[in-house]
Every structure is written in C-alpha cells, then in structure tokens.
Amino acid sequence: MENLSAENSLRIITETLERSRNAIAKNTGKPLILWGALVTLTSVVIWALWAKSGSPMWNMLWFAMTIVGAIGTYFMTRNQEKVPESEPKRILGCVWKWFGFFAIGLYVLLWVTALILYAQGNESVVTINLSLILSLMMGLCGAISGAVMKMKSVTAAAVVATILAVLLVLLVPNGSPLQILSFAILGVVALIVPGVIFQKKTAK
C-alpha cells in the first residue's frame, strides 16, 4: 500500500474531480455564442430587408442560418479535444436540438398548410403569432440551460430576455417586421451572454 496520507488522498480526489469537470465543461459556451450571433444577425437582416421590401418571404433566411450554424458548429467542434459527455452537457445539447426541430417543424408546417389552403382557393388562412411562440420557446430553453448548468445568472438572463422579447411582440402591430427583432433580443441576452458566462466560468 502506498504511503499516502488521508489529507493527500482527499486532495487527489478533489483536484482530479475539479480538473476533469473543468475539462468536460470547457467550450460549452462556444456553440451558444455562435448560434446567438447568428440568430441576432439574421433577425436584424430579415427585419431590414422585410421593412424595405414589404415581403415576409425574407423569413426564409432562417433556413440559411440553420445550415450556416450547423456547418459552423461542425468546424468549431471538429478540432476540439474529445472529452466524455457529462449529463448536464448532454441535456443542454438535447434541449437546443429539440428547440431547433420544433422551430423549423412549426415553420414548415405553417407554410405547407398555407400553401394547401391557398391552392384550394382559400384566401384566408389561419394565422398564429410565430414570433410570440418561438420567443417563449427560446426563452424557456435558455432558462432550462441555466438551471441544468446550475447558473442562476443564465436563468435570470433568459427570463429577462423572454419578457423583453414578448413585450416587443405584443406592443408592435401583429405582422410588423419589427416583431422579428424579438429574436435579436433573445440572441444577445439568452444565447450570447450565457455563452460568454459559460466560457468565463470554465476557463478558470
């Protein structure tokens, strides 16, 4: 048996646990910063083009953003040190992946139903406030991320962002291009800020 004191044993356990936890959590914030920047930029670009042209078709740019984000995430994580996936990190990935699936799914579903109804000669289609629904979903995912990572500041940022985004959607007339800027608020406050907080915390 090695000549290891009880204090040394405890020190080894504590230091190793801490070191491996930091190694696993490292770079968790980078994808959030990337997606936050993309969401913010895309919403500002769509708002500007929609306001100028009057056509909501510019919303199709969200699909382009998804592709750019997926490629960016691939290249960002490709050369990173391979680390085991911790439970919080896995949950975080699942939450945002499913947000993406639901957001795109809902968008596609609305377009498909609108096209079918239009093809049938039905000019009045059922409309829902997509900005409101997606803002709430995005804010909820941000709050869950903070809770999973045990970071109250991230949860608080998501709640503040959701309130601001929902207020913006509710205060401007329905169908106005300005509503799309709710995603710029969420992109900055619920994605970029938490991403930077994650990065700072795990860089220590």
Added chain:
Amino acid sequence: MNETVKSFQPLDPLLHSELRLAVMSVLLGVPEADFVFLKAQTGATSGNLSVQIDKLEQAGYIEVTKGFKGKMPQTICRITDQGRDAFAAYVEALRSYIS
C-alpha cells in the same frame, strides 16, 4: 477517567494509490471515459495507466471495453456499482483519519 479511543477504519488498499484513486475520481463524474482522456487528466504514462486500469478491472471496480474508433484502437472505461460502493466506503474511511 474517560478515555476516548479513536478507531481508524481500514483503507481499501486497491484505492489507496495515487493513480488508481485519480482514475476512479475521474470515472465517478462521467458515464464513461476513454484512455486518452484518463491519461490527460491523471498525467500518467500509458504503461502505468494500463497496469492500474487492469488492476481496477480485475477487482470489479471498473468495466473496460476495447474497440476501434475509425481505424484507431479505443479503450473505454466506466465505473461499476461495486466500484462506486468501494469508493464511497473509502471516502468514509478517510473521514475517520481526519475527524
């Protein structure tokens, strides 16, 4: 005269080793870890790490799966329930030496 006799609990000799303790500590916090990660976290040499992993596996404290990732060989380790219990008992025993 009241005399308090302090009793020290025996320490598991298999865990009372710097490297094996570090390996178990890493595995405690993750579902599984590969050899490369364990080597980086413990700072051990490949040879020494292999020997200690074998010892922990033989004791039933960890499970080792050997396979390939692409063309590269890969060794995955995960802690067993027996290993988790042994680690908890070891930490409990350590307390009797400190308190």
